Amino acid sequence: MDFPIIFLLLVVGIITIIIVRVIYIIYRRSKPLYTRSTEPLSTLIVLGSGGHTAEMLNLLAVLQKERFKPRYYVAAATDNMSLQKARVLEDSLVDKAGIEMVGTAHFMQIYRSREVGQSYITSIGTTLIAIAHALWLMVKMRPQVILCNGPGTCIPLCAIAFLLKVFGIRWSSIFYVESIARVRRLSLSGFLLYKLHMADQLFVQWPQLKMKYPRANYVGRLM
Numbered sequence: 001m002d003f004p005i006i007f008l009l010l011v012v013g014i015i016t017i018i019i020v021r022v023i024y025i026i027y028r029r030s031k032p033l034y035t036r037s038t039e040p041l042s043t044l045i046v047l048g049s050g051g052h053t054a055e056m057l058n059l060l061a062v063l064q065k066e067r068f069k070p071r072y073y074v075a076a077a078t079d080n081m082s083l084q085k086a087r088v089l090e091d092s093l094v095d096k097a098g099i100e101m102v103g104t105a106h107f108m109q110i111y112r113s114r115e116v117g118q119s120y121i122t123s124i125g126t127t128l129i130a131i132a133h134a135l136w137l138m139v140k141m142r143p144q145v146i147l148c149n150g151p152g153t154c155i156p157l158c159a160i161a162f163l164l165k166v167f168g169i170r171w172s173s174i175f176y177v178e179s180i181a182r183v184r185r186l187s188l189s190g191f192l193l194y195k196l197h198m199a200d201q202l203f204v205q206w207p208q209l210k211m212k213y214p215r216a217n218y219v220g221r222l223m
Contacts, residue, residue: 018166025165026197043068044143044172047075047082048151055179056149057089065093069104072141076153077109110137110153127156134160142170149177150187162198173200180205180221186213 045060047053053075065071071090075082090105113127134156146161148154154176161172176199178190183206186194193199194213202216210218 021166021168025162040067040069041144042070042072042142043145043147044072044074044141044157045086046146046148046151046154046157047073047079047086048149048153049076049079049082051179051181052149052151053082053085055177056147057085059147059149059177060089065104068145071105072143073105073107074110074137074153074157075108076112076151078112079109083107083109106141108137108141110134110157112153113156131156131160138164138170138172143172146172146174147177148174148189150179150182150189152189154189155192158193158198162196174198175201175203177203178205178209178216182206182209184208184212 045056047056073083073086075086086105086107111126111130111133113123113130130153138157138160143161146154146158148158158174158176161170161174164170164172174193176190176193178186182190182204185191186204186209190202194202194215202213203219204210204213204216205219205221207218210216
């Protein structure tokens with residue numbers, strides 16, 4: 001058999017395996033994690049400037065802290081306020097004995113794919129840098145759960161998490177909560193995660209969005 005034919009068959013076989021794996025992941029994404037009930041889950045929390053961080057911190061206020069730890073907070077490198085607010089939240093968390101919960105929270109920054117006003121041509125290079133940085137962060141953190149609610153910085157992280165699933169390296173369940181400000185259509189981040197089937201669960205806070213995006217989960221207004 002000629003080498004070109006062998007190479008073609010090999011490529012077709014690899015593509016077929018990848019397609020089958022993606023289909024399996026899409027089928028499995030809504031299933032619960034296989035973990036002992038008492039085992040904490042390492043959690044990545046993506047923060048964004050402005051209302052994104054405020055909404056995320058409101059969600060975290062009702063999170064079972066002992067269940068989701070260690071917690072890795074990630075914000076854009078140019079966002080100077082979000083991580084500071086997260087630190088204030090974590091500093092306020094004390095156990096019943098009044099002892100500070102040490103070692104359960106970590107704070108990191110990630111390069112942005114594109115700054116406001118940046119040209120699309122130059123954003124190609126910064127996007128590649130952001131993807132490489134996201135890969136390094138994901139390998140370092142190895143989260144089992146990813147929580148995000150709209151900032152663009154979540155896209156490279158979620159994309160890397162999805163690829164790690166495809167190649168069987170790490171299974172991270174992605175939970176996306178659309179902002180309450182989104183009444184009639186998803187944000188760009190939510191739209192991409194929805195259309196590309198990357199989010200394991202996508203939650204919306206308005207019934208109009210549920211009607212337009214039937215695979216989303218309507219949970220009412222959380223804020």
